[in-house]
């Protein structure tokens with residue numbers, strides 16, 4: 175699942191980037207668990223079909239109107255004893271710092287609109303910091319790295335962020351360089367005290383294989399290695415940028431759990447793997463166990479076989495609470511509902527903490543732009559609703575590391 179970002183751009187280039195990412199996102203959902211499921215070829219066909227139809231839809235109506243706009247106005251959601259001091263926010267006893275980490279994309283951080291705001295991000299950080307000490311971003315466009323670091327500064331919370339750079343395989347490096355420079359500027363302003371890492375690449379190999387792979391879905395195929403060579407140049411460039419700034423910040427990569435290329439994993443300090451029981455079509459009862467098993471046998475095992483032994487995290491895991499279409503309400507044995515999110519919270523969070531697993535729960539709040547673009551369950555994975563009210567769940571109570 176992705177975040178689209180951007181700032182300065184040429185309308186045409188940028189628009190096609192967004193379309194690219196749209197297609198990629200749809201494919202991701204379908205491909206995430208390939209290797210453990212049947213019907214691979216059929217799924218690919220569906221994924222590509224959906225991507226194409228999304229693109230066409232977007233082309234014919236670039237500004238699909240009448241989108242109600244919950245999620246933007248955060249004022250009054252978190253009380254402050256001093257309205258002018260964001261660090262005086264009042265804690266909500268329903269929230270517990272039980273999560274290792276959370277996946278977060280600030281509202282309005284997608285091109286071409288870029289209508290995020292520091293006020294919104296401050297409220298998000300006030301809420302997120304009551305659940306976790308770590309968040310991860312997906313990209314850097316729309317100044318989101320600086321906004322998050324500024325919000326951490328103003329709220330004075332104990333929070334580290336994995337910044338993200340979301341390169342586009344086919345754009346000649348435009349998205350990569352644009353985001354690199356935003357990350358650099360944010361680090362120059364805020365330093366590295368609250369930065370846990372810089373993640374270069376989100377589902378890059380998954381997308382690259384989808385665009386170029388034909389029938390091969392092996393991340394270590396010749397096509398996978400060609401994609402890896404592109405991304406490796408970005409990873410190397412970020413490593414040298416950081417060392418040139420005198421900063422010792424780990425550089426990592428995020429991809430779908432089945433899509434780690436060995437050359438990439440050999441070049442990074444950490445890997446973040448999307449591991450989604452929903453897309454594996456498990457029952458909710460099996461979801462937590464499936465996630466733990468997949469991550470251990472696929473991702474941790476692969477990393478431990480390498481001499482650099484990158485640290486592995488679960489980049490995304492979670493459960494959707496509803497679908498915008500009846501057809502997508504279930505996926506095999508997986509059924510979208512708030513009670514099922516509760517079961518996943520109850521069976522995954524404290525157990526993963528206990529097991530020493532680093533994970534980023536997916537995700538902070540419902541993202542309406544995803545619902546508009548993709549429909550189905552895509553917009554409904556939040557712990558919070560789009561208006562930043564907590565869904566009808568009980569947050570597990572166990573201190574995360």
Ligand SMILES: *[C@@H]1O[C@H](CO)[C@@H](O)[C@H](O)[C@H]1NC(C)=O
Pocket residue numbers: 241243246247282287289
């Ligand atoms: C942000 O931009 C999106 C996309 O154009 C729009 O739907 C939404 O209403 C805007 N939100 C705000 C708060 O301006």
Ligand SMILES: *[C@@H]1O[C@H](CO)[C@@H](O)[C@H](O)[C@H]1NC(C)=O
Pocket residue numbers: 247248249250
């Ligand atoms: C945001 O919400 C607050 C409280 O609900 C309301 O007073 C304010 O007018 C809203 N602001 C905008 C710009 O919608």
Ligand SMILES: *[C@@H]1O[C@H](CO)[C@@H](O)[C@H](O)[C@H]1NC(C)=O
Pocket residue numbers: 292317320321324
């Ligand atoms: C980015 O955000 C920071 C923090 O709010 C702000 O100081 C800076 O001016 C912003 N830069 C741009 C280009 O918006």
Ligand SMILES: *[C@@H]1O[C@H](CO)[C@@H](O)[C@H](O)[C@H]1NC(C)=O
Pocket residue numbers: 341342343344345346347348350351404405407408409411
């Ligand atoms: C970053 O990767 C892109 C492909 O995604 C490539 O075209 C570009 O040359 C790379 N840029 C740098 C500076 O490494």
Ligand SMILES: *[C@@H]1O[C@H](CO)[C@@H](O)[C@H](O)[C@H]1NC(C)=O
Pocket residue numbers: 462463466467521522523525526529531
């Ligand atoms: C935790 O570890 C136990 C024992 O290996 C395993 O059965 C369980 O699935 C794991 N759960 C999570 C959420 O990591």
